[in-house]
Amino acid sequence: MESKLRSTLMASILWTTATAAPPASGPIKYTDLLNSTIPNAPTNLTNLFLPGLAPSELIQSSACKVYPEDANWPSDSAWEALNKVTDNRLLTRPSPQASVCYDGPLYDPEKCAELTATWSSSYSHYIDPVEMMSPVAQGMTCMPPNVFDSHNCTRGGFPAYVINATEPKHVQLGVNFARNTGVRLVVKNTGHDFLGxxxxxxxxxxxTHHFKSIEYIEEYTDESLKWSGPAFKSGVGVQAFEIYKFAHEKGHSVVGGEGETVGVMGGYIQGGGHSPLTSLYGTGADQVLSFDVITAAGDFITANSTSYTDIFWAMRGGGGSTFGVATSVTVKAFPDHPTTASRFSFTSEKIGNETFWAGVxxxxxxxxxxxxxxxYSYFTLIPNVWTGIFTFNMSPFFAPNKTLEETKALLQPWFTELGNLGITFDPNxxxxxxxxxxxxxxxxxxxxSKVNATTSSRMFPRANFETADKREELYQNLRQSSENNRVQxxxxxKAxxxxxxxNAVNSAWRENILFAQQAVRWPVNGTAEEILRIRQEFQTGDMQRWRxxxxxxxxxxxxADRLEPNFGQAFWGDKYDKLVELKRKLDPYDVFFATTSVGSERWKVHSVDxxxxxxxxxxxxxxx
Structure with a gap:
């Protein structure tokens, strides 16, 4: 079923990519637009859509964003006006997918069974206007019962309204509406972010998922960025499998994520973005030549090395949903190249734990x-608490621009050691x-993501590997995490x-040799107090050892983990103070907010549990 779902979606989306026209550009003529779509509307209604206005004193002094139970929540006529000016693209309270599993008007046991069978696949989520791939961050208030029994279906952390944007003006009008009403604004592309x-x-x-245009630019020159060569201008909804295929057909490659459904031009590239090509060309953010952006004031601008340079600097690594909403991104293109890959695994089942760990x-x-x-190698260490068996999976060792012989030569010293230890495997x-x-x-x-786990990460720099003693110290800490039942x-x-x-990319990437993640798990039906305790102990225990x-x-x-301590330093290092200063300048009223984003320490989500x-x-x- 999953294979059929993937093939159908890919065929549909690739057709959209190939045929979609570039998004409309240019400033909105607000007066003409408002007069034509909501004629004779009172001033207090049309003002909700105008750019550049500071929020009212009431909104600026409000303790919280505006919510449905508040007296100043937008009226039904205001929401209907938003729908009209955005070409009827406003979705009102779109239902969580698992609504079909619970009593109510949408209950459908057959659809629930189909959904449950494909629930873990990213292909069943990124096409939905509200679903997130981190249910723990959503609050797990509407899940298929066979995955997690939420007992009923409530909206939890899902938005109340969604603008299914396809043009920059849809984004502008949404940003203006949120700023001028005080309603909380969020931005979704595919929903991949670990932190929700x-x-x-x-x-x-x-x-922004349906910004799907891709344009090949044969020669793009930017002397400030030291670039003269081909480029691609892509809508922010373009995903890895789309841009990679398009680039391949043009004889090129681009730096993007390893995950095929990741929206590489959205939060991925704005947050830095590591890639199978990063050891050759740097992070995803290092590839950006230009952004088309809607600012917190509602302006549609092009930010590059000579225009709106502050926002250009910040959006290359400073994080999504923070400084503006990108609608398209122009990135460097590189010549296509041969690549060699190796996939294999071994376990401790027959060789014993000591031999297994000697191999690691x-x-x-x-x-x-x-x-x-x-x-670029992507490998996992999987403990099995029930059997005591550890598993190493290489999936894959990826060698771009390397011949078969060159790749074998790189792997041979380690493979020889594994052979000497009696560890057998098929290098494939x-x-x-x-x-x-x-x-x-x-x-x-x-x-x-699982319903009873969360992941935290650490970038281990070159200094952790330059001496035998430091390598031994790091290895012992990785082993300790596995023995503590942490999936890694x-x-x-290197980046x-x-x-x-x-740019704003975390300086820690520049020294990185091992980007490492470990996950903490808790009982599926654990109480909120128990879950919070386990997560906090994980941060003060296994993660603190790594720090x-x-x-x-x-x-x-x-x-990363939403509980990452001192997240500003962890995520941006010595860039954070400058980013906070730019946040106050570019978005003084905090129109944009995301948990653990730049400046987010001024706000807090008061979750129900x-x-x-x-x-x-x-x-x-x-x-x-």
């Missing part, structure tokens, strides 16, 4: 030379004549930008 930043209880959401330890010695060679080394086929054949489909996902990668681009051995390093803002999720009002911290 695309959700918000009773918010107005701008859904021998791999750590290869991290610096492999990253310096431009490769395969050579492809282009990047697209290698990528498509090598990486697993990303899944919707790792990326052996040094060859052109030394000045202690990598002082001054950081974490990746898109794959006290857990870190979006199921609650967003209020000012200084109003508590």
């Amino acid at each position: 930043k695309s959700g918000g209880k009773d918010a107005l959401s701008i859904w 330890r021998s791999y750590v010695d290869s991290f610096i030379p492999n990253a310096d060679a431009g490769t 080394i395969t050579h492809f004549d282009n990047y697209y086929d290698a990528w498509r054949s090598s990486f697993p489909l990303e899944v919707v 996902v790792h990326f052996n990668i 040094v930008d060859p052109l030394n681009t000045d 202690d051995i990598s002082p001054g390093a950081g974490a990746y803002l898109a794959e 006290g857990l870190p999720n979006e199921n609650g009002k967003l209020c000012r911290v200084d109003a508590e």
Whole structure:
């Protein structure tokens, strides 16, 4: 069923990509638009859509964003006007997908069974206007009972209204409406973010998924960015499988995520973005040549190295849903190249735990030379608390622009050590004549997060691998996490930008050799108090061990825990003070907010159960 779902969706979306026209540009003639769509409307209604207006004193002094139970919640006529000016693209209280599983007008047991069968697939979520791929961050208030029994279906952290935007003017009008009414605003592309930043209880959401145009630019020159060569201008809704295919057909590749359904031009690229090509070309944000952006004032601008340079600097690594809403992004294109990949696994079942861990330890010695060679390895360490067996999965070792022989030479020192230890495995080394086929054949489909787990991350710098003692220290900490029943996902990668681009990307990426993640789990039916305690102990325990051995390093803002302490330093390092200053300048009324985003410490979500999720009002911290 999942295969059929994926093939149908891909066929539909690839057709849309190939045929979609570039989005309309130019300033909105607000007076003409409002007169034609809501004629004879009173001034207090039309003012809701005008740009550049500071919110009223009432909104500026309000302790919280505006919610349905508040007296100044927009009237039905205001919402209807928003629908009209956005070409009838406003969705009113779109139902969570799992509504079909619970008593009510949408109950449908057959549809519930179909949904349950594909629930973990990202293909069943990114096409939905409200669903997030981190149900824990949503609040798990409407889940298929066989996945997690929420007992009923409530909206929880889902938005109340969604603008299914297809043109910049739809975004502008939504931003203006949210700013001028005080309603909480969120932005969703695909919903991949680990922290649930695309959700918000009773918010107005701008859904950018259908900005699907792609334009090939044969020659793009920007002397300030030291770039002269081909580029792609893509709508922010373009996903990895779309841009990679389009680039391949033009004989090129682009830096994007390994996950096929990730919206690479949205929050991914604005948050930095690591890639199978990062060890060659840098992060996703390093590739940006230009943004088309709607600002907090409702202006539609083009930000690049010579125009609106502050917002251009900030949006290359400063995080999505923070400084503006991008509608399209122009990125560098690179020549296509052959690629070699290797996928294999081994377990401790027959060789014993000590031999297994000796094999893992021998791999750590290869991290610096492999990253310096431009490769990208994606591997996991999986503990089984019931059997005591540990599993290592390489899925894959990815070597862009490497021949079969060159890749074998890189892997051979480690493979020799594994052989000497008596560890047998099938390396399955395969050579492809282009990047697209290698990528498509090598990486697993990303899944919707579990209902009883969350992930935290750390970037381990080169200093952690430069001596045998430091490598041993890091290995012991990874082993300790596995023995503490932490599932680990790792990326052996470096992210040094060859052109030394000045942007907001976390400086910790520039020294990174191992981007490491570990997950904490809790009982599926645990109480809120128990879950919070376990999550806090994870941060003060296993995660703190990782921080202690990598002082001054950081974490990746898109794959992290909402409880990350001192998130400003962790996610942006020495860039954070400048980013906070720019946030106050570019968005002085905090129109844009996302948990753990720049400046978000001024606000707090008061969740219903006290857990870190979006199921609650967003209020000012200084109003508590």
